Structure formats: structure tokens, C-alpha cells
Amino acid sequence: MLSRVLSGSVRSLDREFNCTVRLLDDTEYTCTVQRDAKGRWIFEQICHHLSLLEKDYFGIRYVDPEKQRHWLELNKPITKQMRSQPPFIMCLRVKFYPPDPAALKEEITRYLVFLQIKRDLYHGRLLCKSSDAALLAAHILQAETGDYTPEKHPEGYSSKFQFFPKHSERLERRIAEIHKTELIGQTPETSELNFLRKAKTLEMYGVDPHPCKDVSGNAAFLGFTPSGFVVLQGNRRVHFLKWNEVTKMKFEGKTFHIYANQQEDQNIILTYFAPTPEACKHLWKCGVENQAFYQFEKSSQVRTVSSSNLFFKGSRFRYSGKVAKEVMEQSAKIRRAPPEIHRAGMVPSRSCPSIAHGPRQSSVPRTCRRAVHMSIMEGLESLRDSGHSTPVRSISHGHSLLRSHSNCAEGRNGASEFSEELYKPTDSVLPTPFSSNCSLDQALCQHMNSPPSVQEEKKTEAVIPKSGRLVVAKFTERVYHLGKIQTPTGSMEVKQVSKVIGSLARLFLVTLTLLLALLLLLIALTESELDVAFLRDIRQTAEFQQFHNEYFCPLRRWLAYKLRWMGG
Numbered sequence: 001m002l003s004r005v006l007s008g009s010v011r012s013l014d015r016e017f018n019c020t021v022r023l024l025d026d027t028e029y030t031c032t033v034q035r036d037a038k039g040r041w042i043f044e045q046i047c048h049h050l051s052l053l054e055k056d057y058f059g060i061r062y063v064d065p066e067k068q069r070h071w072l073e074l075n076k077p078i079t080k081q082m083r084s085q086p087p088f089i090m091c092l093r094v095k096f097y098p099p100d101p102a103a104l105k106e107e108i109t110r111y112l113v114f115l116q117i118k119r120d121l122y123h124g125r126l127l128c129k130s131s132d133a134a135l136l137a138a139h140i141l142q143a144e145t146g147d148y149t150p151e152k153h154p155e156g157y158s159s160k161f162q163f164f165p166k167h168s169e170r171l172e173r174r175i176a177e178i179h180k181t182e183l184i185g186q187t188p189e190t191s192e193l194n195f196l197r198k199a200k201t202l203e204m205y206g207v208d209p210h211p212c213k214d215v216s217g218n219a220a221f222l223g224f225t226p227s228g229f230v231v232l233q234g235n236r237r238v239h240f241l242k243w244n245e246v247t248k249m250k251f252e253g254k255t256f257h258i259y260a261n262q263q264e265d266q267n268i269i270l271t272y273f274a275p276t277p278e279a280c281k282h283l284w285k286c287g288v289e290n291q292a293f294y295q296f297e298k299s300s301q302v303r304t305v306s307s308s309n310l311f312f313k314g315s316r317f318r319y320s321g322k323v324a325k326e327v328m329e330q331s332a333k334i335r336r337a338p339p340e341i342h343r344a345g346m347v348p349s350r351s352c353p354s355i356a357h358g359p360r361q362s363s364v365p366r367t368c369r370r371a372v373h374m375s376i377m378e379g380l381e382s383l384r385d386s387g388h389s390t391p392v393r394s395i396s397h398g399h400s401l402l403r404s405h406s407n408c409a410e411g412r413n414g415a416s417e418f419s420e421e422l423y424k425p426t427d428s429v430l431p432t433p434f435s436s437n438c439s440l441d442q443a444l445c446q447h448m449n450s451p452p453s454v455q456e457e458k459k460t461e462a463v464i465p466k467s468g469r470l471v472v473a474k475f476t477e478r479v480y481h482l483g484k485i486q487t488p489t490g491s492m493e494v495k496q497v498s499k500v501i502g503s504l505a506r507l508f509l510v511t512l513t514l515l516l517a518l519l520l521l522l523i524a525l526t527e528s529e530l531d532v533a534f535l536r537d538i539r540q541t542a543e544f545q546q547f548h549n550e551y552f553c554p555l556r557r558w559l560a561y562k563l564r565w566m567g568g
Helices: 002-014 039-050 107-123 130-145 169-181 188-199 277-295 324-331 376-382 438-449 454-463 466-481 488-526 533-539 542-566
Strands: 016-022 028-034 058-063 069-071 088-094 210-214 219-224 228-233 236-242 246-252 255-263 266-273
Touching: 016 039, 028 039, 039 058, 069 277, 088 107, 107 130, 107 188, 130 169, 130 188, 210 277, 219 277, 236 255, 246 277, 255 277, 488 533, 488 542, 533 542
Parallel strands: 016 088
Antiparallel strands: 016 028, 058 069, 058 088, 210 219, 210 266, 219 228, 228 236, 246 255, 255 266
């Protein structure tokens, strides 16, 4: 009897596991989850814990053992998504930034979005000018420490808090000056609201940068905003595509393509390389979800998309949540007393080991903070109001946009770059380093686009490991023996031909499979004695009787005669 009770308790423990979700205010919510529970269950538990009704802007993020970030899919079991062993650690984050955060219905939602943008500012994702940064930091001080008083705020008090990865004494003095003179009398709610109104006007509002490289091997960061798709190189926004201009996004391995139509008769294709295939798939899924959320009027308009335009190839994915317009309409119907908000005051980050926003999240992969040789906001001063100066170049349909930004005139004129010595958004949050295999992809792209010079060949040999030089050599020899593909246009033609051949081969295989299936079904209907309900119903139809007597039986007799004749 005792053994039966113990075995039952062990089996019940096998069906449960512990899960910890770190919230935006750095508190933790721990619960016991059933083995077959879906992501929606734990997400609803978190929203109930926070009294959050406008929940469609938020999501749960986790990191797999390979340091790749993922958004927890609400309609799939948690255990089938996590690659690690329990207990699981996740984070609640803003997944879709509200187009106008100040217009959110409830204060609890605005407060959570405020916490998220404050994190973005600290981690360097919200790039802005020094003047804007000083105002945002002053609003944080006002919201979390109250009005300036000499007793509460001694000389140099702003230097005790860290709002950005690094900032200068001049910026600290400007923050304190705004806090003392311009924000007196503002309540925490008002300061947070003004903070949100200012943040939404910045070009980098809502951008979660994904590290990539362009076809020339230059570092770039891709991101999605409520307005559209952006590409960052250096401290500048070099490409911006509105969501209604983006016609398709797809990935193949580590290669990410985005198709856009800015004019009626001109299409463009942007191509970038992610560090790993998993990072590329995550980038693609984020793009599909953001476009569906911000562009469509109704969730019923969302369709399943494929990661490739080839026949029966690639991943298929469909965004299953509400869209922004539906969320706003649903929020307008909320009628309840505002829930109580427990705001946490700021902790001086330079007088204790923790940072201003609490301890660093251990579920986010730690990255070594490099030495910064210049003030972060001085470096970001290059992001002017016309920072997105480089327009997207339109080219004829069917050709990819292959462009190097490393030697742009703007870059030579003093725009700060995300170099190893300077600050870049990946320094503190983005987990995935570039793998050594990226150099091989870059070398292949260079060989496809132009004949290599002697200097380029030496550089390629220096970059590519010995194990990859033989592959590049064979690839180069093959390319230059094909006289029609020595130019980018020719290479695109070869790609198109190979895609057509692959599509035809897959179509042939599918057709052959269908014919074999029909033949097996025909044999089961005519020759077998299987007494299955649906077979019996088919055999009793007048159409099948006519087919059997007039076509199948004569064909069978003819085949039997031919086989006997061939057998002698």
C-alpha cells in the first residue's frame, strides 16, 4: 500500500515542473506548471498576478542553451519549446510596442511599458541625442525620486544613478538641471506619461536590434518598429521600409531576405546574413509577427506564411494573436477601478553592486562590457534628425540590392561606427556572437559579385580557415568556368534557373506520389476483400460499378493476356 502511494506521488511529480518568470520590475514570479501546459497558461497567470488586461503587447521570452532568444508560443506546450531541463527561467517583456504608449487605456499598462523603455535606454537599444537622453533620464528621476529638494538630492546626486551604459559628467549635470527646474510638481504618473510621449518620437523607439552582416561582410542591425522595418549601420538608420511596402520576408539557412515595393513598378530585395540558422529563423518569425500585428485591420486577415517561395520547402508560421487595432478597440471597453501599482524607487547604482534597474537578468546571456573610450551620448550625437539620411535605393524587379555601407560618404564624414572600441547595442543584451562560418559566406558572396583581385584573394585566405579554403577554391573555379555568371545579374539568373528546376523536381515527386496513392486505393477497391465502411460505400455507387465493368475489367484481361503471351 505504501509503495503504491509513493509511486503515485512520483508519477505526479513527473507531470509537474517549476517555472520562474522575471518581471519588468526585476521581481520574480514562481509557479508550478503541469507537464502538458501550454504557453498561454503561464502567460495568463502572469497577467492575473499583475492585474494586466491590455496584455497583447507583452510576451514571455526565454533563452535556449545555445544562447539564442525565443518568444514563448502561447498555443504550444511549454516543454516542447524549451530545450533545457526544468526549472525553467523566463522573462516578461514588451513584445509589440504600442504605436502611442501615452494613449494606453490603463495606468498599469503604461507603467510596464515605461519600465521596458527604461531598460531599453539603459541597455543602449534606444539610441538618441544627448538632449533627448537628458530629458528622458530627468523624467525617470522625477518619477522615481520625486521633486528636487536639497535634503534628498545633494550635490552630484544624478551621478549616483546610471541611466545609460556610459555617460559624461556634462550629461549628468544637464539631467540634474532639468530635474531641478523643469519637472517640479509632476507626479510619478505624469512623469511616466511625459517620458512615454517623448520616447515614442525617437527613431529607435521599439527597436530590438538583431545582429547581422550584409553581403559585403559589414556589421548591421535589423529591427522592427510600429512603423516598419529598419536597418542600422554605425549609429545611423540606413534603411527604413514601411509595413505596407514590405511584400515578403523569408529565410534560407542563415540568409534573410526582405522584399519591398516602394513604387508600383519597382521592387527591391534586401539580403543579410544572421549568425546562425536559429537566429535567422527567430528574426524571420519576429518580422512576420510584427508586420501582422501592426499592418492588418483584423486578425482574420492574417495568413500562414512560408519561409521560402519554393514548393513545399521551409518553415510555415502563422501569427495567432490579436492585431493592434483590435487590441485598442478591446481596451476602450475596459470598465474597472484602476488596479494598485507598487512602484519601486531608484537605488543608487554606483554606491552598490546592482544597477539602477535591479540585478542583471541571469536568464539573459551575459556579454562582456568592453571599455568605452568615449561618452555614449557623445557618440550618439551623430544620430541627427536626418539620421536616416541614406534612402533605400530602388532597382528593377527581380534583382537583389547588394550594397556596401562601409565606405559611405556619411561614414567618412564623422558618423560614429559600432566598432570594437565604441559602444554598440549588442554590448549588453544581444546574446549571439557571430560564428566563424560567417566568413565563408562572405567570401562566397564576394566571388559571386566580382572577380577577385590579388589583394582580395590574400585577405580571403587570411580570414577563411584551412578547412574552408578548398570549398572556396572549388566554388571559384566553378563560377569562372561558367561564362554567363560572372556578373551579379548572371548569378541571379543561375539562382532563378536552379529554383525553377528544384520546383519542377518537387512537383514531379509530389505528382508521382499522388499517382501511386491513387493506384493503391484503386487496388484496394477492386482487388482486395477489405470490408471497410468507406470502401464498401464506394463499391456500391453506380459510378464505380460502371468504371469497374467498362474500364477496369477489360484492362485487367488485356494485361493478363499480354503477360501470358510474354511468358510463352
